[in-house]
Amino acid sequence: MTPVNISLLVFMIGLYGVMSKNNLIKKIMGLTIINGSIVLFFISIGYRKAGLAPILEEWTTDGISTAIFVDPLPQALMLTTIVIGISVTALALALIVRIYAKYKTLDIQQLSKER
Amino acid sequence: MRSSKIIRTIVQKLFPFIVLFGLYLISHGHLSPGGGFQGGVVVGTAIILLALSYGIEKTEKKFKNRRLSMLEKLGILSFILLGFLGIFTGHSFLGNFLPLGRPGQIASGGLMLLFNIAIGIEVAAGVSIIFYALVKYRGEL
Amino acid sequence: MSKEMKKVFFIIIILVMATLFILSVDIEYGNPKNLDVANYYIDKGLHDTGAINLVAAIYLGYRAYDTLIETIVLFVAVTGVVFYLRGKR
DSSP states (O other), X not given: OOHHHHHXXXXXXXXXXXXXXXXXXXXXXXXXXXXXXXXXXXXXXXOOTTOBXXXXXXXXXXXXXXXXXXXXXXXXXXXXXXXXXXXXXXXXXXXXXXXXXXXXXXXXXXXXXXX | OOOOHXXXXXXXXXXXXXXXXXXXXXXXXXXSSOOHHHHHHHHHHHHHXXXXXXXXXXXXXXXXXXXXXHHHHHHHHHHHHHHHHHHHTTSOTTOOOSOOOOTTSSXXXXXXXXXXXXXXXXXXXXXXHHHHHXXXXXXXX | OOHHHHXXXXXXXXXXXXXXXXXXXTOOTTOOSOOHHHHHHHHHHHHHHOOSBHHHHIIIIIOHHHHHHHXXXXXXXXXXXXXXXXXXX
16 A cells, blocks of 8 residues: 555545535535645655655765665655645635625535526 | 634734744755745744734734735745846846855855745735635625 | 436446556555656756755756746736635725
């Protein structure tokens, strides 16, 4: 049960939340859970056995580096992913506040009958 | 939206330390895990904590909406200006033109500390403005 | 979406996910095969940028364009939220 499999399970939980919940806020929570599972997947791809965090300590900067570091590139890419995730969540919540102020309900079955 | 007296007292005593920790994360971004985004979110969370425990009117007297908006625009503009300074001194856009220094000190890495400070100001103000807008909405347009 | 279509949808999704799960059990975790780019960043990151945090050396040194565009994305999101929640004039 490596973190790759666990990220797939968390993705399935988030997908269930998006597909089969009727409340709009619970659908947005499902999107956030899917975002977290993708971040976990990418970071766990760059793992090396017995590797340290990619921060050079004092004893590796004097020219001889005998330590094994994990891959620092996916971690730098996931910073951007997290920021874009919170941007999408913030805009979606603003739209949900406007929908509730106009239609007085957040149920998607009732909203699809409004037109 | 005022909380009880215990929460107000504890938040009043804890607020400077949370801001100090956020500034530590921003300024040591090139030496230890952290950086502009992480420290900026911590400082923004401190302002949200004040708004949750003291009510939104009293918090807006201290951290005005216009001043936060000005800080956010200042942060993103200074990031772009630092990029153009790289062109004016002969390197590429967003290139390092300051001396690199000794590794392990705060004054190392060239432009990285200034980048982190600009990003930190922008993210802290942005998160606070999103919270103010979501809480103060009354009725339709 | 009627109840029957929902049930068929669920069963298809669960079958696809179970297939992916069974196929991914024997991934060699902790043994990546191509490490050329990572070794370049680890060997030359300190010399090129002068920072001992290699992740900061990547996203503020080698790839600073992506950080600039990401900051602009956050700024546009804040502008959109303020636009939608203006309230009574």
